[in-house]
Amino acid sequence: MRDRPVEPVVPEQGLAYAMDATGHADLKFAIRTWEAVANRYAEGGVRLGKPVSLVIEPMPIMGATESTKDGHRLHVADHAVRSRMLDGLIAHEIGHMALAEQGHPSHRADVHRRLVAAVDLASRPRAFGGVVRGAMNHVQDVYADDLAIEVIGDDRASRFFSDWIRSSATEGPSRWATLGNLVSVAFALGNLARRGIPPEDGMAVRAQGFAAAVGLDGLLPRLVEGFRDLPKTDETEAVERAMARLLTDLTTVEARGSGPERHP
Numbered sequence: 001m002r003d004r005p006v007e008p009v010v011p012e013q014g015l016a017y018a019m020d021a022t023g024h025a026d027l028k029f030a031i032r033t034w035e036a037v038a039n040r041y042a043e044g045g046v047r048l049g050k051p052v053s054l055v056i057e058p059m060p061i062m063g064a065t066e067s068t069k070d071g072h073r074l075h076v077a078d079h080a081v082r083s084r085m086l087d088g089l090i091a092h093e094i095g096h097m098a099l100a101e102q103g104h105p106s107h108r109a110d111v112h113r114r115l116v117a118a119v120d121l122a123s124r125p126r127a128f129g130g131v132v133r134g135a136m137n138h139v140q141d142v143y144a145d146d147l148a149i150e151v152i153g154d155d156r157a158s159r160f161f162s163d164w165i166r167s168s169a170t171e172g173p174s175r176w177a178t179l180g181n182l183v184s185v186a187f188a189l190g191n192l193a194r195r196g197i198p199p200e201d202g203m204a205v206r207a208q209g210f211a212a213a214v215g216l217d218g219l220l221p222r223l224v225e226g227f228r229d230l231p232k233t234d235e236t237e238a239v240e241r242a243m244a245r246l247l248t249d250l251t252t253v254e255a256r257g258s259g260p261e262r263h264p
């Protein structure tokens with residue numbers, strides 16, 4: 001793709017607003033990268049209908065999108081602007097925005113409310129709610145990457161998600177944090193498997209070793225499958241059913257964790 005001339009920027013792919021809240025980031029580079037990625041989406045027939053504002057700010061994660069009925073706000077970390085992954089991040093975030101505008105079930109608040117009600121979060125430990133929300137966010141990430149990888153390719157995916165496994169396959173400060181880490185590891189493995197991309201050597205074994213060490217080795221493959229096999233459709237029932245299965249798998253751990261047999 002490198003030999004293709006840069007497309008002229010069409011106004012509807014532009015940003016409504018862009019700001020560098022750090023005072024030292026390369027805002028022009030971020031805007032150019034946005035335009036290049038948005039143009040590639042447009043070539044593939046995906047155009048955002050709502051205005052986007054971009055803000056560069058200090059944050060631990062690479063970036064995040066907030067979508068409302070009025071538009072999208074894209075938060076980009078200053079370290080992400082300096083990284084070589086900025087185009088990948090923007091492609092991923094535009095994927096979220098497009099899915100939110102299309103009303104894809106993975107990105108719909110009413111679907112999330114039903115799923116949360118179905119696993120009866122209100123009666124479970126608060127920290128477990130965080131794990132459930134993390135899992136739902138990763139479902140959204142898988143669908144966003146379905147769009148993003150069409151646009152930017154998958155040549156960096158193995159390395160990126162192997163690093164993800166390296167940093168997540170570790171016991172957290174609490175049982176819930178550890179379960180959250182396991183969900184992250186499963187997402188990384190499942191997201192790669194969905195695209196037929198192997199992780200780097202040793203990563204699958206490392207992930208399984210971590211799961212075994214924390215007593216969750218039965219759960220890991222189920223979660224990996226859950227992320228890998230999310231139905232490629234915008235049909236509500238199918239997507240909701242697949243998400244419900246993932247969350248139900250998590251509740252089996254919660255039930256075990258709260259029982260007396262947990263501490264023999």
Ligand SMILES: [Zn+2]
Binds near residue numbers: 096140
């Ligand atoms: Zn995401």
